[in-house]
Amino acid sequence: MDITAITIRDALDLLHEWRHPVLVLVFSCAAVGVAGVGIFFLLVTTLVQSYRQPPEKHPHGASAMFVLGSGGHTTELLGMISQLDFALYPTRTYVSFSGDTLSTVRALQLEREKSVTTTSTTTTTTSAAPAPAPGQVTTLALPRARTVGQSYFTSIFTSAACGFECVFAVAKVRPDIVVCNGPGSCVLICFAALVLRATRIKLTRLVYVESIARVNSLSLTGRILISVVDRFIVQWPALAEQYKDKGVEYFGILA
Template identity: 75%
Template sequence: MDITAITIKDVLFFLNESRCPLLLLVFAGATAVLTVLGILAFLVTALLKSYALPPEKHPHGASAMFVLGSGGHTTELLGIVGQLDFTLYPIRTYVSFSGDKLSTVRALQLEKDKSPTTSSSASRSKVQTLELPRARNVGQSYFTSIFTSAACGLECLFTVVKVQPDIVVCNGPGSCVFICFAALLLRATRIKLTRLVYIESFARVNSLSLTGRILIFVVDRFIVQWPSLSERYKEKGVEYFGILA
């Protein structure tokens, strides 16, 4: 018997005729696991290759997404965003999370203060604010946070797929991890080559935040605001420009 001529159909027929449901279940499970591992390997390989690709050219400006935390995170990030040339990013999306209406108000106020003076720039600008569910609320149990985190992750994925920003800028709120990983999925599948910029909070002087420790390996640029952090993590490619806002 030529074993090389045996097909998957022959194997399934043998298992069925031999009445071996356990073997059939094991075979199906192994096939599913190998398929998932193959897909993951493909996505990881494609993602790693994406870092070597040149940035997309945008003759009329790029699309930027700014992920706002609450309180100090919002203050810092909006202080940095306020220094940008908005003509380079005519399409701007501000993302906040449930229970944080103030961040949206402050983002819109920044837009009003920096409103372009020329009609041509104004006609090209598109600004929107989005409020997504929070991954975990203060004092929430870890068990229930599993479900809220899953809901947050799905909403972040839908949002990133819909907006397809050219660049995502964030500075520490935990929920921004979901935004960044959604953008990485878009890169791996070549839907959109979104660049990621993470700015570690001004409050982190000697060590990185948990969000920073997660994202330092996947973002395109990781910026710190204290020389002590720059020295400690210089082998991981962090960048230091001083206090940004």
């Protein structure tokens, strides 16, 4: 049969033959595949365009999400957060991961210290003016993507579960900015924020600060996120020089 001679009627006749269930299945899979590819490229296009949009203005302050690691990562990030003006970020969310209750405790301790400092400063300035509101502080504990010593095969499933939890958490909070400094689980938080950007739910800006321990090379987390975050900050001049073509920023030691 000359395939060029097949008409629409011939194609319809084929559907009425005994082979039509297979043909319907093939056509359905092809349609789903084409639609999936189209949606994927649409989301990628929307995501790329989001980087060109100017920063949003927040007259009443922005909401910030801080992704805590364990140990040194938490110490570094809390040191940076302690230098922030909380009036600019009245809504603050601290994210930790299962098995790391100490990071949450330390974050809440910082909140109490900042609240006392702000109140004391306000009282000293003018006793007639009321102290500013402490703002809304929330803590989230998400499942860990992979524990130390866990097999790579089982980590596929735990990472997928953690990824879904991250998407739901970011979609619920809808922060204006996400700040992280290196723990591997923050990759999933950042990609969850990218999902919100691609679907136009929320234009969440991503700020990554490379750990002070990385002097001459980026961490694995940094290498993954350097091309997708809005601002990538390093704390050593060697890294700033090495990755200057990547748009990294250097302000010295931050904490």
